[in-house]
Amino acid sequence: MTGWHLDDATLRRYVERTDSLAEGASAEQHLLTCEPCRAQVNAAVDVIDLAAVWDRTRDAIEVPRPSVFERLLRAAGLPAHEARLVAVASAFRGVWLTGAAAVLAFAALAAAIGHDHGVWLFLAVAPIVPCLVVASSYDPWMDPALEPELVTPYPALRLILLRTIAVLALALPAVVLFGLVIPGETPFAWLLPAAGFVAVVLAASTWVSPLRAAIAVSCVWLALVSLLATRPGSPDAIIQGRAQAGFLMLAAASFVIFILRRRQLRQLRPWR
């Protein structure tokens, strides 16, 4: 103990860590030997909530970090908890990304070939990929955690629509990019058929399994495109305004059916 003690201002700067390095070292040295000053420091320091510190430490270790996709969803205005729900949906990690990659691959192939066959191939595959990945995002066969998800209060309808919009949001930028590579408007021609097929799958999933609906839609579309490809003419038939209007009507009608029958989505229960 010495006759000298830390004055109030020095003590406050030390506690608040606003002192200089030299002043802090001096105060530290004095506190090692001065019991009354240590008591004053103890009284001045707020009680540290060790439990809160421990929780923050565990949060840093355990809480999953937001993915790039989740951050994008938040930036797009989706509330944090819903962005998380969409981003952690299991299908995002495998099937969805595979589907998006398939779109890119076929688009690249079509661009490389650069003639009617390539365009036919693109038109055959690109519109059905979104409906297949949307279906796989909530089909009982593809979602391993479906049963616990289903008996939560979160509306299944909302979850399905969020996932649907999210997967479409993933695919659209790819189309725009490839639209710059492929000459003409063809790369964008699949957008309305794709929207129509996604809506058909949503509507049909109030009767049958989403994946079955998507597979049926895909088979019909592939058969139709194959038939058209064997006939004289170019893929323009699908791009024409009349055909596009048909797809638009298909999308609208299917979505209305889906909304009207949404309560039947309780049949999302496993068919297995």
Add this chain to the structure above:
Amino acid sequence: MPTASINLRDVGRRFGATRALAGVSLDLKPGVTGLLGPNGAGKTTLLRLLATALPPTQGQVSVLGLDPEVPAERTGIRRRLGYLPQEVGFPRGFTAFAFVDYIALLKEWNQPGARHAEVRRVLGLVGLSGLGAKRIRAMSGGQRRRVALAQALLGSPPVLILDEPTTGVDPEQRVVLRTVLAEIARTSVVVLSTHQTEDVAALCERVIVLDRGRVRYDGPVTDLTGQAAGRVWLADEPDPAASVSWRTGTGRYRNVGSRVRDGVEHVAPSLEDAYLLLRGGSPEHEPTEEVAS
């Protein structure tokens, strides 16, 4: 606060031509009720009905006074329900914390701080407090089962439906889980199915035995065990008079049956003895015409 309850009136469930449940009427109050029965007896179907995962094809179900047939009331039930299905798949790459956190989000725990604290609490309850950051794929079967159980415990629900909660869980953890469930059951309706009669004996006040979709016994565990008093005996050889006999670890045969000869060495019955006696001595009697889910 009103007492939690579940009521079933003449409930049945068919899958096409297959009848999984028929004429089930039950009133369940706070406490642990155990469901016993052979494979295909309808236990899982009954639990899925109670958990609103499946609608009945006959009769009425009421959970906490709410009708699961009415969408708004079904959501109300789900807000106060914890459900552990028989099989839970885990999304690839998820950690224990991430999975329970995901289910917590679906259960409307939107505030991150409170949600994370709750996730930590339930992981602690099932003995996984230090394993939140571990990938589920890298966990043992028993640990995965406990992760699945943790999601059911979120929010201390007044109704807890558990389909084989202790499958694959080691004896020490089973004792811990029994303690946790017993505490929850002070105010909650806990219904669990299991093939482990010792879990039912240790935990449940009431036991329901299902067979071919129908309730074969409904009453206190002690009463069921009491029905086997004087009908279990030891012998050096399997007794032809017994409904079922098996060799014990001492090399002697434990016999269970209704036709007891004089002069045999009686032993105190266990719940398993009573269950086998009720089942007519058939440990795994599969239904021939009806296959339940």
